[in-house]
Amino acid sequence: MSxxxxxxxxxxxxxGAKLVEFAGYQMPIQYxxxxxxxxxxxxxxxxxxxxxxxxxxFISGGDDLTNDLEKIFPADLKKLKTNQSKYxxxxxxxxxxxDDLIITKTSDxxxxxxxxxxxxxDYEVIKSKxxxxxxxxxxxxxxxxxxxxxxxxxxxxxxxxxCDSLKFMNGNxxxxxxxxxxxxxxxxxxxxxxxxxIKHSDAETFVESLIENGSKLIGLGARDTLRMEAGxxxxxxxxxxxxxxxxxxxxWAIPKSRIETEFVGSEVLKNQFQSGVKKLRVGIKPDSxxxxxxxxxxxxxxxxxxxxxxxxxxxPSVEHPIAMGYVDNSYxxxxxxxxxxxxxxxxxxxICNLPFYKKNYVKGEINV
Amino acid sequence: xxxxxYSKEHEWIKLDGEEATIGITKHATEMLGDIVFAELPEKGSxxxxxxxxxxxxxTKAASDVYTPVSGEVIDTNQMIVDDPSKINEDPEESAWFFxxxxxxxxxxxxxxxxxxxxxxxxxxxx
Numbered sequence: 001m002s003x004x005x006x007x008x009x010x011x012x013x014x015x016g017a018k019l020v021e022f023a024g025y026q027m028p029i030q031y032x033x034x035x036x037x038x039x040x041x042x043x044x045x046x047x048x049x050x051x052x053x054x055x056x057x058f059i060s061g062g063d064d065l066t067n068d069l070e071k072i073f074p075a076d077l078k079k080l081k082t083n084q085s086k087y088x089x090x091x092x093x094x095x096x097x098x099d100d101l102i103i104t105k106t107s108d109x110x111x112x113x114x115x116x117x118x119x120x121x122d123y124e125v126i127k128s129k130x131x132x133x134x135x136x137x138x139x140x141x142x143x144x145x146x147x148x149x150x151x152x153x154x155x156x157x158x159x160x161x162x163c164d165s166l167k168f169m170n171g172n173x174x175x176x177x178x179x180x181x182x183x184x185x186x187x188x189x190x191x192x193x194x195x196x197x198i199k200h201s202d203a204e205t206f207v208e209s210l211i212e213n214g215s216k217l218i219g220l221g222a223r224d225t226l227r228m229e230a231g232x233x234x235x236x237x238x239x240x241x242x243x244x245x246x247x248x249x250x251x252w253a254i255p256k257s258r259i260e261t262e263f264v265g266s267e268v269l270k271n272q273f274q275s276g277v278k279k280l281r282v283g284i285k286p287d288s289x290x291x292x293x294x295x296x297x298x299x300x301x302x303x304x305x306x307x308x309x310x311x312x313x314x315x316p317s318v319e320h321p322i323a324m325g326y327v328d329n330s331y332x333x334x335x336x337x338x339x340x341x342x343x344x345x346x347x348x349x350x351i352c353n354l355p356f357y358k359k360n361y362v363k364g365e366i367n368v
Numbered sequence: 369x370x371x372x373x374y375s376k377e378h379e380w381i382k383l384d385g386e387e388a389t390i391g392i393t394k395h396a397t398e399m400l401g402d403i404v405f406a407e408l409p410e411k412g413s414x415x416x417x418x419x420x421x422x423x424x425x426x427t428k429a430a431s432d433v434y435t436p437v438s439g440e441v442i443d444t445n446q447m448i449v450d451d452p453s454k455i456n457e458d459p460e461e462s463a464w465f466f467x468x469x470x471x472x473x474x475x476x477x478x479x480x481x482x483x484x485x486x487x488x489x490x491x492x493x494x
Contacts, residue, residue: 035427036402036453221401225427289405289449291425314404314427321405343423 006052007143007200011207015217022220023116025053030219038222039316042189043357046149047218048210054144055119056197057126058137060109065134069110072129073103074245074263076255080105085169085184087253090122095244095268098125100235104171104184109135111182113144113195115235129264143203147210148193148218148226155213156183156194159206163194177202188223190230190357228322229315231283231354237294238281238310238324246272247326249281249354279307280332283354284323284340290347291321292340298327299339299346306331309340315356322356323349373476374485375436377418380460383476388437391464392424392455395489401426403455408444408466415441415468417475422465424455437475439468 004025017028066077075088085104099118104111114122123138153164171184187193233239296309312323339346370384378396382389405425415421415435422433444466455463
């Protein structure tokens with residue numbers, strides 16, 4: 001299979017991107033400023049992220065769609081208002097996570113944003129679980145652009161007036177160059193921000209106008225350090241087919257109203273809610289400057305292996321190494337002393353609260 | 369007069385008498401990106417040509433630092449441990465990594481000149 005390019009590929013090259021292959025797409029890992037400057041610019045002003053490789057799955061048709069989707073996803077879709085979004089999961093029968101995703105109720109159905117590496121499989125899985133009456137469209141005619149940071153609302157409002165009135169985890173239709181765009185207030189950086197779904201042919205001029213208004217393109221490298229500081233999971237690193245939402249410490253995303261109901265993986269989750277889990281995702285702060293990356297083994301003070309790091313880096317805003325990973329539940333309490341095996345040495349560290357960096361979301365109603 | 373040479377692992381080495389100062393090249397820092405961590409060999413320890421003698425980490429990944437010659441570590445640069453971003457700023461001058469008392473000067477012979485290294489760096493990064 002040949003490598004795919006997003007509609008912003010020429011723009012990435014124009015702004016000096018280092019391009020890498022990610023999930024079958026040629027994507028920018030960083031631009032000229034480098035990861036740390038890009039990270040800090042997103043936190044202090046605003047950053048533009050090409051996330052067009054992610055899947056935009058539209059599902060519509062039939063009065064029972066909400067009911068039928070609730071048999072797949074553990075979200076409370078019946079309570080979802082039009083244009084409201086929820087974070088949820090596609091699970092397997094063992095309660096493991098096949099993908100983490102955002103479901104938004106649209107005027108005629110639902111829009112689900114899927115991870116790039118999972119999208120084609122997700123499509124097949126969801127299609128196989130739904131009746132033929134429903135229309136599924138994994139729409140590859142649309143780009144997806146995230147604008148994140150404290151100035152995101154001001155920058156976007158100059159280009160598409162009115163979008164600053166959106167509440168967090170809500171969306172709406174807007175018009176850009178006489179074409180419909182769909183904007184949600186959401187993101188993956190721990191900052192206020194938006195995700196804009198826009199026709200490929202308009203994406204480049206749209207991004208150029210964001211740049212003219214003071215924003216900068218940010219690569220996947222800084223996207224990763226930003227999401228880690230915000231304590232957010234990356235599918236494939238921190239979440240996988242053998243890990244449940246409860247183990248991933250994402251219990252908040254399973255509403256109480258759904259615990260007793262049936263959906264894919266519900267048996268396992270119900271069990272875990274009652275009897276607890278053996279491993280749990282935690283935040284990890286090394287005592288020293290040593291960075292513990294994914295797959296670093298975690299030990300207790302008796303030199304027994306108790307878990308493993310799933311993501312780790314240097315946090316440019318917290319100015320310290322940060323990590324997250326899974327430990328035996330009995331070691332998951334904040335301030336528990338643990339040891340990370342890096343280059344043959346045991347590096348002392350502490351279990352800590354997530355996020356590492358305090359969120360700056362614009363709150364609407366509390367909806368978790 | 370001092371002699372400066374370069375290794376295929378992207379280290380530079382400056383020899384003054386028996387004292388060799390070693391660091392990583394500007395080209396190496398450009399490939400690594402923002403450096404956020406540096407680990408140096410212990411003073412008094414002996415290192416062997418092409419052996420590991422430190423680590424640098426960028427936001428993305430960790431890389432070993434090798435010594436292009438053998439010798440005893442006589443000094444290390446605490447400045448780059450305290451502020452690893454100095455390595456990006458001034459890699460071939462103030463942000464040196466360690467100094468060795470060189471064991472065998474003939475080990476310098478197999479290393480590259482500046483021109484040879486620049487050609488090598490250009491070819492390998494293309």
